[in-house]
Amino acid sequence: MDTSLLVIQTLNGLQLGLLLFLVASGLTLVFGILDFVNLAHGSLYMLGAFFCATLTIWFGSFILALLISLPITALVGYLVERFVARPLYSRDHLDHVLATFGLILVIDTLTHMIWGPEGLAVPLPDWLRGQVTLWGDTVVPTFRLMIIGAGLAAAGGLFWLVNHTRLGMLIRAGASNRTMVSALGIDIEMLFGLVFALGAALAGLAGMLIAPITEANIGMGNGIIITAFVVIIVGGIGSIKGAFIAALLIGLIDTLGRSFLDDIFTLFMSPTAAENSAPAISAMLIYIIMACVLAFRPQGLFPPKVR
Amino acid sequence: MRKVTTLALAASLLSTAAFAEPVKIGFVTTLTTGAAVIGQDMTNAVDLAMEHLGGKAGDTELEVIYADDGFAPETGKQATDKLVKQDDVDFVAGYIWSHVLLASRKSVLDADKILISANAGPSQMAGKLCDKNFFSTSWQNDQTPMAMGDVLNTQGVKSLYLMAPNYAAGKDMTAGVERTFKGEIAGKDLTKWGADAQLDFSAELAKAKASGADGLFVFYPGAAGGAFIKQYQQAGLKDTLPLYSVFTVDAISLPKLQQAGFTDVLGSKVTQQWDPSLDNEANKKFVTDFKAKYGHYPSYYGAQSYDAIMLIASAVEKLGGDLSDKDALRAALKEADFDSVRGKFKFGTNNMPVEDFFLREVVEDEDGVWTTKVVETVYTDHVDTYAADCKMN
Numbered sequence: 001m002d003t004s005l006l007v008i009q010t011l012n013g014l015q016l017g018l019l020l021f022l023v024a025s026g027l028t029l030v031f032g033i034l035d036f037v038n039l040a041h042g043s044l045y046m047l048g049a050f051f052c053a054t055l056t057i058w059f060g061s062f063i064l065a066l067l068i069s070l071p072i073t074a075l076v077g078y079l080v081e082r083f084v085a086r087p088l089y090s091r092d093h094l095d096h097v098l099a100t101f102g103l104i105l106v107i108d109t110l111t112h113m114i115w116g117p118e119g120l121a122v123p124l125p126d127w128l129r130g131q132v133t134l135w136g137d138t139v140v141p142t143f144r145l146m147i148i149g150a151g152l153a154a155a156g157g158l159f160w161l162v163n164h165t166r167l168g169m170l171i172r173a174g175a176s177n178r179t180m181v182s183a184l185g186i187d188i189e190m191l192f193g194l195v196f197a198l199g200a201a202l203a204g205l206a207g208m209l210i211a212p213i214t215e216a217n218i219g220m221g222n223g224i225i226i227t228a229f230v231v232i233i234v235g236g237i238g239s240i241k242g243a244f245i246a247a248l249l250i251g252l253i254d255t256l257g258r259s260f261l262d263d264i265f266t267l268f269m270s271p272t273a274a275e276n277s278a279p280a281i282s283a284m285l286i287y288i289i290m291a292c293v294l295a296f297r298p299q300g301l302f303p304p305k306v307r
Numbered sequence: 308m309r310k311v312t313t314l315a316l317a318a319s320l321l322s323t324a325a326f327a328e329p330v331k332i333g334f335v336t337t338l339t340t341g342a343a344v345i346g347q348d349m350t351n352a353v354d355l356a357m358e359h360l361g362g363k364a365g366d367t368e369l370e371v372i373y374a375d376d377g378f379a380p381e382t383g384k385q386a387t388d389k390l391v392k393q394d395d396v397d398f399v400a401g402y403i404w405s406h407v408l409l410a411s412r413k414s415v416l417d418a419d420k421i422l423i424s425a426n427a428g429p430s431q432m433a434g435k436l437c438d439k440n441f442f443s444t445s446w447q448n449d450q451t452p453m454a455m456g457d458v459l460n461t462q463g464v465k466s467l468y469l470m471a472p473n474y475a476a477g478k479d480m481t482a483g484v485e486r487t488f489k490g491e492i493a494g495k496d497l498t499k500w501g502a503d504a505q506l507d508f509s510a511e512l513a514k515a516k517a518s519g520a521d522g523l524f525v526f527y528p529g530a531a532g533g534a535f536i537k538q539y540q541q542a543g544l545k546d547t548l549p550l551y552s553v554f555t556v557d558a559i560s561l562p563k564l565q566q567a568g569f570t571d572v573l574g575s576k577v578t579q580q581w582d583p584s585l586d587n588e589a590n591k592k593f594v595t596d597f598k599a600k601y602g603h604y605p606s607y608y609g610a611q612s613y614d615a616i617m618l619i620a621s622a623v624e625k626l627g628g629d630l631s632d633k634d635a636l637r638a639a640l641k642e643a644d645f646d647s648v649r650g651k652f653k654f655g656t657n658n659m660p661v662e663d664f665f666l667r668e669v670v671e672d673e674d675g676v677w678t679t680k681v682v683e684t685v686y687t688d689h690v691d692t693y694a695a696d697c698k699m700n
Contacts, residue, residue: 009510013510117347121537130543213507215506279498
């Protein structure tokens, strides 16, 4: 197996993992702190992509569009919290699932009405369109490196926010013991709104980063939300650290599985059988991992400390 | 999601002789998810066909009922069941996706209704599962990639890497190119498909590049096509791994590629049975009116849907609106006595079209819009491979 391919595939896995982390971190915060199941988190990812695509076409600058889209997506997240999530906190999880599933349909249809069914392509500036030569013939697209850079920066920022600021302290406290935080006189509704908006902005950022690659599409969030749920289950619900490690793990396993599984299978079965079974097995890999985690460590790999 | 074409209704209100029941056509396509962009092209073409017909076939009213398959076989089957049982349609047409058509075929055929594919051409239904009530106005899946395989042979491509979605048509497409391509297959990837299809092809592109193949053959219809082309260009593979595609670079993906400035796609070559530049009266009328009404070029999906409605109308008109004699109806359909946008149209023994395949090139038209034009004819009156397996009962 040649090293250059392995390095490139590892970078591809890292890129997928970081995007997953951006989506999963918001999901795990909302689920862990607010105890709210938000299926529509993927819709915020999609809206981020559509906002960014529209603004890129308006302003002609991807970076400017990205910076403006972030607060817009956060605002949408806040509005979702205020008008959809807040009335439902006292209800059980089934009601959350029903309401947010309905919200997915509403947002998908609204997107269809506003932007049409064809989706939006995002033009990139020339300096992001090219490729970077790492060494020899190991070449990666510049934009994918930018995704990795932006993903790592966002992850670093989130760790700093959660571990070294007063707001982060409250978020961590909220994840551990919600009742105690509100008993100490913290405006818990404000905190919840902020957490929701933060999660929305992170998911939106992931959508904005992927849009120049896959285009902004209706329903693009519904695929990633399932993987994001796998990530938070594997990582431990409510744990940012768990989400980070699990996202990278899932991203790498998925990418490397798609790349090398058929080669591995040919070692012990016929090429035709390997060719047919590898795509099916590689699509299953992450769920097999989730099933193992649920069976042997149902609280996840890095559950938050709860008292 | 259901929409009744108001044209037929309006016409029936105005008509004095509106005693006869209208002939109902159920049209199943994708109206939701990202693939709705294809469905929209098809429904636009159907609406245009109905407009050209004046909502009538001869003296008989036509009514079109749209149904959404949600890009999923189970939803498509439900939509088909509803059309057959609840709306009691006479024809069920449409179907973009081979897996949806395969799941839905029994619902239509068991009820002794006529099934007309306006796109999907799964190998099974051209061969062993062929049926006297099933007709196609498109092609069998393998044919277009087979034409591409022959083009690759003449261009001297020695080895090829294949990429396609993992579903019925993806498998047919790779089988088609493998049948005619004489060089070596350096590798093959089948990627996840459906409403949550895989759209990031980084891992597969890296593998294709590492395989050292001379060329890359892909089949990515609809929104996935545009996404694929972008990543192909971002990966900088144009010089090392030239792209040969079917159903990927088309009137669906080109407007977005042009908008995003992906100039590398100009000059790329694809095979197809139809092109907006085909020189015949029916096609000129179709393309001109489509562009006037919707502001962009129609795709082959639209052209095939337009032909499907015209085929139905020709048979209904021939029978004077009386569809009770199924044998007469099948015979009238089989005659295919209508002006196809392909210029000529005839059915083979398995009710699949016997038709020409062209090599098309992506060019800029006189208005600066990216479209395709015919370079050469690859196959003349091509019969699909599976026709031999069809034992029509």
